[in-house]
Amino acid sequence: MATAQFLALSSSSSASAAARPRARRAAPSRVCAAGSALASGEPARRLAAEFDPAIPLASAVTPPSGWYTDPEFLRLELDRVFLRGWQAVGHIGQVKNPNDFFTGSLGNVQFVICRDANGKLQAFHNVCRHHASLLACGSGQKTCFQCPYHGWTYGLDGTLLKATRISGIKNFNKNVFCDNYLDGGYHVPYAHGALASGLQLQSYETLTYERVSVQRCESALAEQEDIDRLGTKATYAFVYPNFMINRYGPWMDTNLAVPLDATRCKVVFDYFLDESLLDDQDFIDRSLKDSEQVQIEDIALCEGVQRGLESPAYGVGRYAPSVEMAMHHFHCLLHANLSG
Missing domain, CATH: 2.102.10.10 (Rieske [2Fe-2S] iron-sulphur domain)
Incomplete structure (x- = not known):
């Protein structure tokens, strides 16, 4: 043999x-x-x-x-x-x-x-x-x-x-869904191609307050139809510890991340739009489709991260200081509550 x-x-x-x-x-x-x-x-x-x-x-x-x-x-x-x-x-x-x-x-x-x-x-x-x-x-x-x-x-x-956009880091590291939301648009060009094409990612800015962080980005859309649908600016607000508000022009949706156990959560999505568009079924269908696509992409990312976090090869990670300020702010709030 x-x-x-x-x-x-x-x-x-x-x-x-x-x-x-x-x-x-x-x-x-x-x-x-x-x-x-x-x-x-x-x-x-x-x-x-x-x-x-x-x-x-x-x-x-x-x-x-x-x-x-x-x-x-x-x-x-x-x-x-x-x-x-x-x-x-x-x-x-x-x-x-x-x-x-x-x-x-x-x-x-x-x-x-x-x-x-x-x-x-x-x-x-x-x-x-x-x-x-x-x-x-x-x-x-x-x-x-x-x-x-x-x-x-x-x-x-x-x-x-x-390692993209990682210069200027200092030597210092749970909620996977919240972290994903709070990375300052860092993952958008890699994970959300359709969404990225409608945003001027270089205009992304992050503001942090006592228990709230706000991320904003200018629209890159030229066609009036898309401007009417998505507005001229995307705004993402995070209210500690688990509530997210996303505003695109006349469209708004919210995400509530409810913990179930150490490795699972339930995310409740609610959708809102300007009263003048309540009868515009085409607008509603397109907006829901776009939103669902982003959620599908994010779910796949978050599930992969969860499996990675359980690996013995991973201990702590690094922040990208130019974009992940809101994530660091979230972690500091968690630390203050958990250690106080």
Whole structure:
């Protein structure tokens, strides 16, 4: 039987540092990965101890049902079993050609496996070091990985190549939906192409008050129809801790982010328009369609960020000082409430 090469990969503590593969000879061909440890609780360890391997098979009983149903036990199993040994995650044929890549996860470890332009296999955490967004989904071919959130760009070895608008940072870092709203339009050109085309993003300005922040941007639309629909300026107001008001000319919508648990929330959308347009169904339909498109794009971003935040590769992020003032203001208000 012909032998085939497989790759053993270990996780790095840095989201952008590629794990260094070590080639061995074996059969069949697989790609394997190990991640860093997850926290586990004492109840799960007690549950593990309920099974006694010293009892002879003829007298032994199977593990308790909690081994198969308890979330804490699963976390312990991921920590002690899956993330401390080599695990199969794919096969060499998935990255047969230069620039091929695929993504996957093991517990809360999100990863990218790829073959660089020189034919070398690479692997790294699929998490942007900026605000924890996932860098890539699925599989395909790429010459680099650009974060869909704010455009940070990484090489096929996981090295950070470009961090947009990040000059002037200082060394200092929950609400994912609110953070997304408060980044000063930073993500708009990367995530909302249609919306970006109607705004003069260079005119974006942010004002912060005691418990409110206001972001404003001039319209870039030339056609009178679109000016009538979207107005000459977009205004986004955030009322701490979870209420957002978005105004485009005669159209306004609000977002209320209601927490459900640590990883889920409900966002309630309400829509308002000038009384003179209540019978203009075409205007209403177009405005709802545009709004829904932005929400779909934001939901995808926020879900990716949530998965990234749960990765052991991500700890804290950095602010882009020229645009993320409202986000920093929000975090300072949270800190004051939580530590006071």
